[in-house]
Amino acid sequence: MRRRRSRWLAVAALTSAVSVALAGCAGTDGAGSGKIDIKVATFGEFGYEQLFKEYEAQHPNIHLVSQVADFEAHHKGLATQLAGGKGAADVVAVEEQYIPQFLQSRDKFVNLADFGAKDLQNQWAPWKWEQGVSKDGSFVLGLGTDMGSxxxxxxxxxxxxxxxxxxxxxxxxxxxxxxxxxxxxxxxxxxxxxxxxxxxxxxxxxxxxxxxxxxxxxxxxxxxxxxxxxxxxxxxxxxxxxxxxxxxxxxxxxxxxxxxxxxxxxxxxxxxxxxxxxxxxxxxxxxxxxxxxxxxxxxxxxxxGGSYLTVPKQGAHPKEAYEVAKWLTAPEQQKKIFLQSGILPSTPAAYQDPEVIGKTxxxxxxxxxxxxxxxxxxxxxxxxxxxxxxxxxxxxxxxxxxxxxxxxxxxxxxxxxxxxxxxxxx
CATH class of the missing domain: 3.40.190.10 (Periplasmic binding protein-like II)
Incomplete structure (x- = not known):
């Protein structure tokens, strides 16, 4: 599990709170700009700050909002939000030890297979993919981020x-x-x-x-x-x-x-x-x-440790949320995260890359x-x-x-x- 940098968390949480507050004051989508807000909830540092800027530059219609909490509060909060039917972010990180628990509540999550996630199966190490899906493979709960080898x-x-x-x-x-x-x-x-x-x-x-x-x-x-x-x-x-x-x-x-x-x-x-x-x-x-x-x-x-990006059903823009999760977990982005933040990829194409292997x-x-x-x-x-x-x-x-x-x-x-x-x- 990751319980990362308390000072970073405090700053990130404040930044997230300000972003959400501004969005709430100006409008539901993109702070009144006509953009679609996609809230991404994580615990600790996932190395996404620069990637968010890249994604927004490539997708002018999307405004990404970061929400960060500590490990326990994040997962307990998600369970409460799912039970209550409101409050969950569009994309939510789930640490691997919680995956079996949330697979039991799969009716409250988008089946990412519906958006073509199974076509990406070979992108991950086989065990990583299998942890994020139902036993019969029909339901894809999340796309793998890092791993903790x-x-x-x-x-x-x-x-x-x-x-x-x-x-x-x-x-x-x-x-x-x-x-x-x-x-x-x-x-x-x-x-x-x-x-x-x-x-x-x-x-x-x-x-x-x-x-x-x-x-x-x-x-x-x-x-x-x-x-x-x-x-x-x-x-x-x-x-x-x-x-x-x-x-x-x-x-x-x-x-x-x-x-x-x-x-x-x-x-x-x-x-x-x-x-x-x-x-x-x-x-x-x-x-x-x-x-x-x-x-x-x-x-x-x-x-x-190691996590997955999931898409709760509560969100108004599940397809756009899936596209964000898909892009953030792609080998190209996982490689960038490792080189910048040292967070190990779960995709062989990334962790077997010469730049990754050569890092000292x-x-x-x-x-x-x-x-x-x-x-x-x-x-x-x-x-x-x-x-x-x-x-x-x-x-x-x-x-x-x-x-x-x-x-x-x-x-x-x-x-x-x-x-x-x-x-x-x-």
Missing amino acids: LAMCYRRDLFARAGLPTERTEVAKLWPTWEDFARVADRFSAAVPDAKFADSAGTIYTAIFNQSEENFFSKADDSLIADRNPNLRRAFDIAASIGAKGQTARVTSYTQGWNVAVKQGSFAVMNCPAWMLEQIREAGGDGNKGKWDLTTVPGNSGNQ DPYFSDAPVGQIYASSADSLRPNYRGAKDSVVRPKFGQALGRVEDGKQSADQAWDEAVQQARDAVR
Whole structure:
């Protein structure tokens, strides 16, 4: 999931509010200019600002209005708007963990197949397309934007202090499996007692179970399998072990505490999808340039986030809204977004493009970020997200927090999370 730049969000939200207010004062369409208003609602930064200007220049009859909210408010707001029958934007971004939930409310969305979306199917990686459609393929809920294929960000200076390799290819050899990763945590903590190995147990856990085909729910019938899925328990146990040993900084991504920890170099590694690099850069500041590097994660794949553009039925201009979503998700635009903002495309034509593969990042020790993320994307095998994924998922993250805080053992935290999950889906 993306929970991006709070300062940017504040500015974007203000800009959106002003745009909507002006449009409301002057008229329904295009602020009285005769243009068609198409409101595009996203959470966090999607890299659309310049693209909006390009689209309006190419389509003089369209006026694009940006609406931005934070992750939770955005998705809860959409659910409320759909239930109430009003208030939804013309084009709405939906993060992948919410796709199964909104597929159950498909009657409230435009079937993009009606506008020819199936003709574009081969534009995306097959798994990306499949996540955005119904099981029988007849209903196309959304067109894929980005994906969150994983790399491992690590501090070269802290690895050197621990006596560990610092070159990215050698670092990758340290952890072919997550069990090996846990052993590296032990080595690091024994050598560098004044810094933590990882940011949090929760991010480790998420990366591990995202490499499995299923986690909380069965792909066959959407039943809860959290209590009997060995892959999920393995992920929990590995992450809980690292957390219980005090080897994590116990900071939640994108919070002020996380920002401070990144700036101060309080921990050595974190799982980082492409869109997180800007967050690290912003939190770390110029003083940390060249201290970070990237390599592959154990297992060399995994997906952490990614979204789709949908078209709710409430809008007055569904065809025009679809055309906006289609253009924004085309390979040409996805490539531009990656080169400008580092948000990884979900279309092979974009992420396999020589410019994308050749992209390096001086902040991260000139790491070949395009090559690393494209390689991860090619080997990615996403997992099934149940309709109540967004309800159940936090229970296990909170359980790991209790282990990190020393309030419960791993077994106690697991049992409580399983019971909470069962209660949540009843």
